[in-house]
Amino acid sequence: MNNSFLQHTSSAATWIWYPGDFEIVLANKMQNRRTERGTFFPVFWKIDNHYVLMDFHKVFDVPEQETVDIYVEGEYNVKLDGKAFEGSPKQITVPAGKHKINIKVFNQANVPAVYVKGKTIVSDATWLVTFEDKEWIDETGKASDISATKWLNAGSSNFNSPTQLPSQFALPVKEQTAVSTEKGENSMLVDFGKETFGFIKLHGLKGKGNLSVYYGESKEEALSTEHCETLDRVKVNSTEKKDQTMELSKAYRFVNVQYDEAVTLDSVSMLYEYADVKEQGSFTCNDEEINRIYDVAKYTFELNTREFFIDGIKRDRWIWSGDAYQSYLMNYYLYFDSETVKRTTYALRGKDPVTGHINTIMDYTFFWFLGIYDYYLYTGDKHFIAQNYDRMKTLMDYVLARRNKDGLMEWMSGDWIFIDWAAGLSKKGEVSFEQLLFARSLETMALCANIVDDKDAATQYNTLAADIRKKLFDIYWNDQKQALVHSRIDGKQTDNVTRYANMFSIFFDYFNQQQKEAVKKSVLLNDQIQKITTPYMRFYELEALCAMDEQSYVLKEMKDYWGGMLKRGATSFWEEYNPTKTGTEHYEMYGREFGKSLCHAWGASPLYLLGKYYLGVKPTAPGYATYSVEPNLGGLQWMQGKVPTPNGNIELHVTKEQVKIKAAAGAGTVVLKSKTQPTGNNISTVAKENGVYEIAVNPGSEYVINYKAE
Amino acid sequence: MNNSFLQHTSSAATWIWYPGDFEIVLANKMQNRRTERGTFFPVFWKIDNHYVLMDFHKVFDVPEQETVDIYVEGEYNVKLDGKAFEGSPKQITVPAGKHKINIKVFNQANVPAVYVKGKTIVSDATWLVTFEDKEWIDETGKASDISATKWLNAGSSNFNSPTQLPSQFALPVKEQTAVSTEKGENSMLVDFGKETFGFIKLHGLKGKGNLSVYYGESKEEALSTEHCETLDRVKVNSTEKKDQTMELSKAYRFVNVQYDEAVTLDSVSMLYEYADVKEQGSFTCNDEEINRIYDVAKYTFELNTREFFIDGIKRDRWIWSGDAYQSYLMNYYLYFDSETVKRTTYALRGKDPVTGHINTIMDYTFFWFLGIYDYYLYTGDKHFIAQNYDRMKTLMDYVLARRNKDGLMEWMSGDWIFIDWAAGLSKKGEVSFEQLLFARSLETMALCANIVDDKDAATQYNTLAADIRKKLFDIYWNDQKQALVHSRIDGKQTDNVTRYANMFSIFFDYFNQQQKEAVKKSVLLNDQIQKITTPYMRFYELEALCAMDEQSYVLKEMKDYWGGMLKRGATSFWEEYNPTKTGTEHYEMYGREFGKSLCHAWGASPLYLLGKYYLGVKPTAPGYATYSVEPNLGGLQWMQGKVPTPNGNIELHVTKEQVKIKAAAGAGTVVLKSKTQPTGNNISTVAKENGVYEIAVNPGSEYVINYKAE
Structure with a gap:
C-alpha cells in the first residue's frame, strides 16, 4: 500500500487520537441517548469501543531548544529518541536537532488523546499512531521486530485548545423562548412555533411532587400523555423557586408539562442544541x-x-x-x-471483526461504500481513503464471503434486506437492487485500491465489478418489459418490476441512452409500477x-x-x-x-x-478539479444560488436568456441548450450536436453568458 | 455447534457480564500498573476493550408473584416478555408463570454488568448474553431476523453481593510491619524480612519537601538510587503529621526512603496485597x-x-x-x-481480530492452546470449552493463515520466536520446537471441536495435527544423532540439536519408548548439548x-x-x-x-x-474421573502430601514399604514397582509386566498398601 497520503501538511496544535476512535465513542454516546417514553432505547447491532492503549509519535527537526507542553487524556509516558522521561511530565525540553517524540497513553474509560504544544513541536494530523507498536528490546538488547506495525495518521477534529478535552465534547446550545404558552390548572402547553431540538428548561420550579414533560412534534402528540413518543419525569422537592434543565435533549414543537397540585412552575423555555x-x-x-x-x-x-x-x-x-x-x-x-461526512463514515463502519451488515441491513453496507465514492468525487480527499482503506477491505471481505453459489448477494441468516418501506416488497431470492449496489461498491473498492496503489486488489475488484454489472443485465433485464425486474427466485426471473434498480441504473449510467429512454417510459412515468x-x-x-x-x-x-x-x-x-x-x-x-x-x-x-x-452543478473530476454546470430552469423564470466546492463557491444566476457564473476554483464547463450561439464577455464556445453548447469557465472572473433557452 | 453446555445449573445471585470482558478490562488495568523508575510502562501488543452494549436475558418459571431487585453498572432498560418498563427500574414485580426477562445495558467506561435478586429470579451464569441481538420490529410489526444472534452464558466470578461492583474490584490487603529499620540523617532503610508485594505506607509524614521511595528486591537495589528498577516520588507539604499510602503496589524486600531536610517521617509499613x-x-x-x-x-x-x-x-x-x-x-x-486459570486464559486471548501472536510470540500462541488442553484434562470443564471455542477457532485461523508453503510455522514479519533466553539460539528457518507446539495445539482444537460437537472441524484439525506430527519426525529426526534437530533452513536439516523439541516429545508421548531411551542419553543427559x-x-x-x-x-x-x-x-x-x-x-x-x-x-x-x-498423581481422564498414582521417592525416605482434584483431595503418605492413600473422588489406580506382591486392606491387585502392580482405589476409604520398593 502506498503511504504517500500519510504525513500530510502540518498545522497548529490540536488534540489527536487514533482515527475513528473519537468518532466511534461519540456515536456510542449519541445513539444511546435515544429514549422511548422515558426508557433507554439502544441500537440492536454491535457497537465498538476505542483502543485503550495508543502510541503517538513524530520526528521533528528542531531549529533551537524549545520547551514543549504536554496535555494527555489518560495515563502516559513520554520518550525522546526512545528514552523515557521519569513520571508523566507536563512539560519537556527538547534540544535542537532531529528528534523522535513518542507518547504512549492508556485510557480505559475514554479515548486516549494527546495535545502537544511547543514552538515548532505541535500535535496534529501528521503524527503517526498505532495500537500495537511491538516495540521491545530482548535480553541481549536486540530490538524486537516492528516490521508488521501498522501506522496511520492521527485523527483530529479542531479541538485546538488544551482545555477543549475530546472526552468532554458536547454540541453548543442557545436559549430559545416559546411563541405561546397555554396555562392550565396544573399544566402548561408550550409551543415553540416550529419543530426544534434541545433541552427543556423549567423555570421557577417549587413545591413537592411529580412533574411530567410530554413532548410532541404535533400538538396532538404533546397532549397525548398515553401515546406521545418521548417524555421526562421530574421529582420536585424545593421550598425555593429554582430552574431545572432536562438531562437529555429531545425533538418537539410542543411540550405539555403536567404537575401535581403541590408543585408550581413559572415558565418553560429551551436550550436549542445544534x-x-x-x-x-x-x-x-x-x-x-x-x-x-x-x-x-x-x-x-x-x-x-x-x-x-x-x-x-x-x-x-x-x-x-x-x-x-x-x-x-x-x-x-x-x-x-x-468533517461530518468523515465522522459519520467512521461511526457507521465501526471496527473489525465485521459481524453483520451495517445497521444489520445489506443495502446499508453498500451505501457505506457509495458514500466513500461520492466523498472522493466531491472532495478529492485521497488522505481519508488511505486512512480508511483497511476498513473498506475487511468490510468488502465480509460481503464477498456472503455471496451465493452464483456470486450474487442473497439473504443470509441475520441479514435485513430493507430497500424501502413499501407494502409487499419481496426480499426473496436475488434482488436486482442489491446486485446493483454491490456492483457500485466493488467499483468503489477498485477506485480506492488504485488511489492507495494496491494494484492487484484494484484489478480483482474491477473484474468482480464487471462481472456483477454483466449479471445485472443478463439476469434481470426483460426485453418485453423494457426494464430490470425486481428479482430472481430459484434461478427464474420474476415478473415483478419495481423502480429501485431501474432508477439507480439511470444516474449510475449503467443503462445506455436507449435503455434510459425506454425505462423512463416503462418504469419512471408508468403508473402501473408500484408507487x-x-x-x-x-x-x-x-x-x-x-x-x-x-x-x-x-x-x-x-x-x-x-x-x-x-x-x-x-x-x-x-x-x-x-x-x-x-x-x-x-x-x-x-x-x-x-x-x-x-x-x-x-x-x-x-x-x-x-x-x-x-442549478446543475456537479464535479466531473475529484474535488471539483473539473466540473460541469448544466442549468435547467424546469419552468422557473429565474433562479440563483451558490454551490460549495472544496476551494470556494460556484455562484450562479440563471434566466432563460442569461447565465451569470463566477467560480472560486476549478475548471468549469457550462452546458447550455440554446436556440442561438451563446455570446458574452471573454467566452469561447464549442457547438455540439443537437444544439448543445459548452462554455469553458475559469476561476475568479464573472462570466455573463447570453443565450436563448429552447 | 452443540449448545448443551450452555444453561448449566443455577446458583445464588451474582454479578454477571459478557464472558471475558471483565477479565480483559481487569487485565488492562493490572498490566498498565507497571512502572519503571517512576514511569508508566505499558505492554507493546494490542489490548482489547469490553463490549459497551449488552443484552442479558433468561426465561423463568415463577411459582408465585415476586418482586425483583435490579442493580446495574451502566444505563439500562428492563423488559418483561418483550415489553419495557418505563425508565430504569430498581425493582420490578413479576407475576407467576413463565416469563422472559431482558436487561439491556450500555456502559462506555466500564463493563456492562447486572445483579438481579428475587425469590427465584436471580442473575447467574445460566443467563444468556449477546453484544448484538438484532432484535427489531419493522414498520409492519414483523420481527427482524435474529437467527444469526450468538448467545453465550454470562460470565461471573463470585461477586455475590449487590454492593460488590465488578468495576470496583481490587485485591485484598493486610498490614505488614518491617523486621528492621535503619534510620539515617534523612533516610530510612526498611527490611521486610523477605520478598513481598504491596503498598508502602509512610507514617507520621510532616514538613515540606520531596521524598523518594527506592524499592529493592535486594538491599543493593534499594540502596542504588540511580539503578533500582522502581521508585516513587512524593511531594510532602503538611504541618501536621499524617500517613500516606503509595498509589501503586510494588515488589520488594527492602525500601530505601530518602527525604529533604525539612521533611520528617516516623516509620514505614506496608499493605500486603494478595x-x-x-x-x-x-x-x-x-x-x-x-x-x-x-x-x-x-x-x-x-x-x-x-x-x-x-x-x-x-x-x-x-x-x-x-x-x-x-x-x-x-x-x-x-x-x-x-477461576484464575479461566481469567488468565480470557485475558491472554483478548478479542478478534487477531492482529499478532499472543504477547507477539509464536510459541506463546501455542502455549495458550496447550493451557486449554490441560485445563480440560485437570478439570473436565466442558462448559468453558463451549464458551471459549469461537475464540480458539479464530486464533487457530490466524495461525493457519501464517503457514509457509510446506505448511510449517516459520518466522513472519511481526513475529517474535522466543523459545527461551539462551545465548545464540537460532530462530531461522523452520524451528522444530514450534512445529511440535503447533501439532499439540491442533490436537487441542480437535479435542475441543469434538467436545462442542463440531465434527467436521474435529476431522480437519485431526488431519492437520497428524500431518504436522509426521513432518516433525520426517523433517527433524536424525538417526545418527538419535534426536530431533533444532531446525531446518532452506529445506536442509541443521546440525544443531537443542533440548526443546526433544524433551517435550517425551512427556507429550510423541516419542516411542525406544526413542525416549535414546533421547534421554543423546540429549537429556548429554553435556555436549547446550545447557x-x-x-x-x-x-x-x-x-x-x-x-x-x-x-x-x-x-x-x-x-x-x-x-x-x-x-x-x-x-x-x-x-x-x-x-x-x-x-x-x-x-x-x-x-x-x-x-x-x-x-x-x-x-x-x-x-x-x-x-x-x-507423589505421582495425575488425571488419566478429564476432571480426575480416573487418575493414576505412581509414587516415586527418588531417594527420599518418606513423603506425604495432598493433591487437589475438582471434587476434593487425594491424600498420600509414602515410604519404601507402605503407601497410604485416601481420595475424595474419582477412580484411582496406584501403580507400584514392588519386589513383592502388595498387600493391604480391601485391595485387589493386578500384576503387570516387569513387576509393576496396579491397585484400584475408590473414593472415601483409606487404603494402606504394603509393598517393597525396588
Missing part, C-alpha cells in the same frame, strides 16, 4: 413555494445534522447508513462539511427523472409533495407523506399513533435536487 | 532442604498469583502466555483455582527426566539449583540462576544492574514436579 456547521450553498427563484420548500428543507437538514448525520431527531436519532448517504449528498450542496411513498426513495426517483431532463415534471412533483406537507402545516419535512391521508393519520407509523418522525433528514432532498439538477 | 485463593495441595518429606524448597516455591507462586497468573512481581507484572502455562500446571497441584539456564525451560527439562524415571537425579538437581538460590539468601525463586555467578552479578539481567526479577512464577516448578512425579 451543530456549528457553516451554510455555504443557497437557492432562490421566482417561485415562492419552491423557496419555502428549500428553506424548510434546509431547516430539516440543520436539525438532523448533529454530531453525525442522523435519520430523524425525534425517534431513532441513530446513524443509519442509507439515510446518511443522502445526507452526504445534500451536504455537498449546503454545508460541504467534510414510492417515502421521501427516502423519492429522492432517487426524482433524481433519475432529473437526470432524464424531466425538471419541469419534477418541479411539479416537488410542489405537490413537499408543498403538500407545507400546506398541512409542516415546519420540517417528514419521514413519510401520503396525501390521501387526513388529520392525525399523518402522525401514525409503525403501528403507533405518533410513530412517524416529522423531521427526517431524507425529507430534505430538494436541497440536493435543486443544486445538482436545476 | 489473591485470596485457597491452598489445597501440600508436600512434606524427610529432607528439610526439599521442604524448604517446596515452601519457598509456594511463596513464590503465591506472590505471582494475583488477579491473573503473572510472570514476576517486580518488573513485568504482565500476563505472558508461556509463563502462565506453567502457572496453570503448578496451580493444579497447589490451589486448583480454576538450559532459565527455570522456565528447566521446568520441562526436569519434567522430561521425571517422566523417564530419573527422580533421584532430578532430586539432586533440585537441591543444587533451587537449594543453590536458597544458599544465596533467596526468599523467593528467581527469573534465572547461574551458579557460576557471584555477588551482585546475580541481580543483573537485560543489561541492567537490577534487571533480574528475584520472584518469578516459573521459579516455582518444584510444586509441580513434586506433586506430579514424586
Whole structure:
C-alpha cells in the first residue's frame, strides 16, 4: 500500500487520537441517548469501543531548544529518541536537532488523546499512531521486530485548545423562548412555533411532587400523555423557586408539562442544541413555494445534522447508513462539511471483526461504500481513503464471503434486506437492487485500491465489478418489459418490476441512452409500477427523472409533495407523506399513533435536487478539479444560488436568456441548450450536436453568458 | 455447534457480564500498573476493550408473584416478555408463570454488568448474553431476523453481593510491619524480612519537601538510587503529621526512603496485597532442604498469583502466555483455582481480530492452546470449552493463515520466536520446537471441536495435527544423532540439536519408548548439548527426566539449583540462576544492574514436579474421573502430601514399604514397582509386566498398601 497520503501538511496544535476512535465513542454516546417514553432505547447491532492503549509519535527537526507542553487524556509516558522521561511530565525540553517524540497513553474509560504544544513541536494530523507498536528490546538488547506495525495518521477534529478535552465534547446550545404558552390548572402547553431540538428548561420550579414533560412534534402528540413518543419525569422537592434543565435533549414543537397540585412552575423555555456547521450553498427563484420548500428543507437538514448525520431527531436519532448517504449528498450542496461526512463514515463502519451488515441491513453496507465514492468525487480527499482503506477491505471481505453459489448477494441468516418501506416488497431470492449496489461498491473498492496503489486488489475488484454489472443485465433485464425486474427466485426471473434498480441504473449510467429512454417510459412515468411513498426513495426517483431532463415534471412533483406537507402545516419535512391521508393519520407509523418522525433528514432532498439538477452543478473530476454546470430552469423564470466546492463557491444566476457564473476554483464547463450561439464577455464556445453548447469557465472572473433557452 | 453446555445449573445471585470482558478490562488495568523508575510502562501488543452494549436475558418459571431487585453498572432498560418498563427500574414485580426477562445495558467506561435478586429470579451464569441481538420490529410489526444472534452464558466470578461492583474490584490487603529499620540523617532503610508485594505506607509524614521511595528486591537495589528498577516520588507539604499510602503496589524486600531536610517521617509499613485463593495441595518429606524448597516455591507462586497468573512481581507484572502455562500446571497441584486459570486464559486471548501472536510470540500462541488442553484434562470443564471455542477457532485461523508453503510455522514479519533466553539460539528457518507446539495445539482444537460437537472441524484439525506430527519426525529426526534437530533452513536439516523439541516429545508421548531411551542419553543427559539456564525451560527439562524415571537425579538437581538460590539468601525463586555467578552479578539481567526479577512464577516448578512425579498423581481422564498414582521417592525416605482434584483431595503418605492413600473422588489406580506382591486392606491387585502392580482405589476409604520398593 502506498503511504504517500500519510504525513500530510502540518498545522497548529490540536488534540489527536487514533482515527475513528473519537468518532466511534461519540456515536456510542449519541445513539444511546435515544429514549422511548422515558426508557433507554439502544441500537440492536454491535457497537465498538476505542483502543485503550495508543502510541503517538513524530520526528521533528528542531531549529533551537524549545520547551514543549504536554496535555494527555489518560495515563502516559513520554520518550525522546526512545528514552523515557521519569513520571508523566507536563512539560519537556527538547534540544535542537532531529528528534523522535513518542507518547504512549492508556485510557480505559475514554479515548486516549494527546495535545502537544511547543514552538515548532505541535500535535496534529501528521503524527503517526498505532495500537500495537511491538516495540521491545530482548535480553541481549536486540530490538524486537516492528516490521508488521501498522501506522496511520492521527485523527483530529479542531479541538485546538488544551482545555477543549475530546472526552468532554458536547454540541453548543442557545436559549430559545416559546411563541405561546397555554396555562392550565396544573399544566402548561408550550409551543415553540416550529419543530426544534434541545433541552427543556423549567423555570421557577417549587413545591413537592411529580412533574411530567410530554413532548410532541404535533400538538396532538404533546397532549397525548398515553401515546406521545418521548417524555421526562421530574421529582420536585424545593421550598425555593429554582430552574431545572432536562438531562437529555429531545425533538418537539410542543411540550405539555403536567404537575401535581403541590408543585408550581413559572415558565418553560429551551436550550436549542445544534451543530456549528457553516451554510455555504443557497437557492432562490421566482417561485415562492419552491423557496419555502428549500428553506424548510434546509431547516430539516440543520436539525438532523448533529454530531453525525442522523435519520430523524425525534425517534431513532441513530446513524443509519442509507439515510446518511443522502445526507452526504445534500451536504455537498449546503454545508460541504467534510468533517461530518468523515465522522459519520467512521461511526457507521465501526471496527473489525465485521459481524453483520451495517445497521444489520445489506443495502446499508453498500451505501457505506457509495458514500466513500461520492466523498472522493466531491472532495478529492485521497488522505481519508488511505486512512480508511483497511476498513473498506475487511468490510468488502465480509460481503464477498456472503455471496451465493452464483456470486450474487442473497439473504443470509441475520441479514435485513430493507430497500424501502413499501407494502409487499419481496426480499426473496436475488434482488436486482442489491446486485446493483454491490456492483457500485466493488467499483468503489477498485477506485480506492488504485488511489492507495494496491494494484492487484484494484484489478480483482474491477473484474468482480464487471462481472456483477454483466449479471445485472443478463439476469434481470426483460426485453418485453423494457426494464430490470425486481428479482430472481430459484434461478427464474420474476415478473415483478419495481423502480429501485431501474432508477439507480439511470444516474449510475449503467443503462445506455436507449435503455434510459425506454425505462423512463416503462418504469419512471408508468403508473402501473408500484408507487414510492417515502421521501427516502423519492429522492432517487426524482433524481433519475432529473437526470432524464424531466425538471419541469419534477418541479411539479416537488410542489405537490413537499408543498403538500407545507400546506398541512409542516415546519420540517417528514419521514413519510401520503396525501390521501387526513388529520392525525399523518402522525401514525409503525403501528403507533405518533410513530412517524416529522423531521427526517431524507425529507430534505430538494436541497440536493435543486443544486445538482436545476442549478446543475456537479464535479466531473475529484474535488471539483473539473466540473460541469448544466442549468435547467424546469419552468422557473429565474433562479440563483451558490454551490460549495472544496476551494470556494460556484455562484450562479440563471434566466432563460442569461447565465451569470463566477467560480472560486476549478475548471468549469457550462452546458447550455440554446436556440442561438451563446455570446458574452471573454467566452469561447464549442457547438455540439443537437444544439448543445459548452462554455469553458475559469476561476475568479464573472462570466455573463447570453443565450436563448429552447 | 452443540449448545448443551450452555444453561448449566443455577446458583445464588451474582454479578454477571459478557464472558471475558471483565477479565480483559481487569487485565488492562493490572498490566498498565507497571512502572519503571517512576514511569508508566505499558505492554507493546494490542489490548482489547469490553463490549459497551449488552443484552442479558433468561426465561423463568415463577411459582408465585415476586418482586425483583435490579442493580446495574451502566444505563439500562428492563423488559418483561418483550415489553419495557418505563425508565430504569430498581425493582420490578413479576407475576407467576413463565416469563422472559431482558436487561439491556450500555456502559462506555466500564463493563456492562447486572445483579438481579428475587425469590427465584436471580442473575447467574445460566443467563444468556449477546453484544448484538438484532432484535427489531419493522414498520409492519414483523420481527427482524435474529437467527444469526450468538448467545453465550454470562460470565461471573463470585461477586455475590449487590454492593460488590465488578468495576470496583481490587485485591485484598493486610498490614505488614518491617523486621528492621535503619534510620539515617534523612533516610530510612526498611527490611521486610523477605520478598513481598504491596503498598508502602509512610507514617507520621510532616514538613515540606520531596521524598523518594527506592524499592529493592535486594538491599543493593534499594540502596542504588540511580539503578533500582522502581521508585516513587512524593511531594510532602503538611504541618501536621499524617500517613500516606503509595498509589501503586510494588515488589520488594527492602525500601530505601530518602527525604529533604525539612521533611520528617516516623516509620514505614506496608499493605500486603494478595489473591485470596485457597491452598489445597501440600508436600512434606524427610529432607528439610526439599521442604524448604517446596515452601519457598509456594511463596513464590503465591506472590505471582494475583488477579491473573503473572510472570514476576517486580518488573513485568504482565500476563505472558508461556509463563502462565506453567502457572496453570503448578496451580493444579497447589490451589486448583480454576477461576484464575479461566481469567488468565480470557485475558491472554483478548478479542478478534487477531492482529499478532499472543504477547507477539509464536510459541506463546501455542502455549495458550496447550493451557486449554490441560485445563480440560485437570478439570473436565466442558462448559468453558463451549464458551471459549469461537475464540480458539479464530486464533487457530490466524495461525493457519501464517503457514509457509510446506505448511510449517516459520518466522513472519511481526513475529517474535522466543523459545527461551539462551545465548545464540537460532530462530531461522523452520524451528522444530514450534512445529511440535503447533501439532499439540491442533490436537487441542480437535479435542475441543469434538467436545462442542463440531465434527467436521474435529476431522480437519485431526488431519492437520497428524500431518504436522509426521513432518516433525520426517523433517527433524536424525538417526545418527538419535534426536530431533533444532531446525531446518532452506529445506536442509541443521546440525544443531537443542533440548526443546526433544524433551517435550517425551512427556507429550510423541516419542516411542525406544526413542525416549535414546533421547534421554543423546540429549537429556548429554553435556555436549547446550545447557538450559532459565527455570522456565528447566521446568520441562526436569519434567522430561521425571517422566523417564530419573527422580533421584532430578532430586539432586533440585537441591543444587533451587537449594543453590536458597544458599544465596533467596526468599523467593528467581527469573534465572547461574551458579557460576557471584555477588551482585546475580541481580543483573537485560543489561541492567537490577534487571533480574528475584520472584518469578516459573521459579516455582518444584510444586509441580513434586506433586506430579514424586507423589505421582495425575488425571488419566478429564476432571480426575480416573487418575493414576505412581509414587516415586527418588531417594527420599518418606513423603506425604495432598493433591487437589475438582471434587476434593487425594491424600498420600509414602515410604519404601507402605503407601497410604485416601481420595475424595474419582477412580484411582496406584501403580507400584514392588519386589513383592502388595498387600493391604480391601485391595485387589493386578500384576503387570516387569513387576509393576496396579491397585484400584475408590473414593472415601483409606487404603494402606504394603509393598517393597525396588
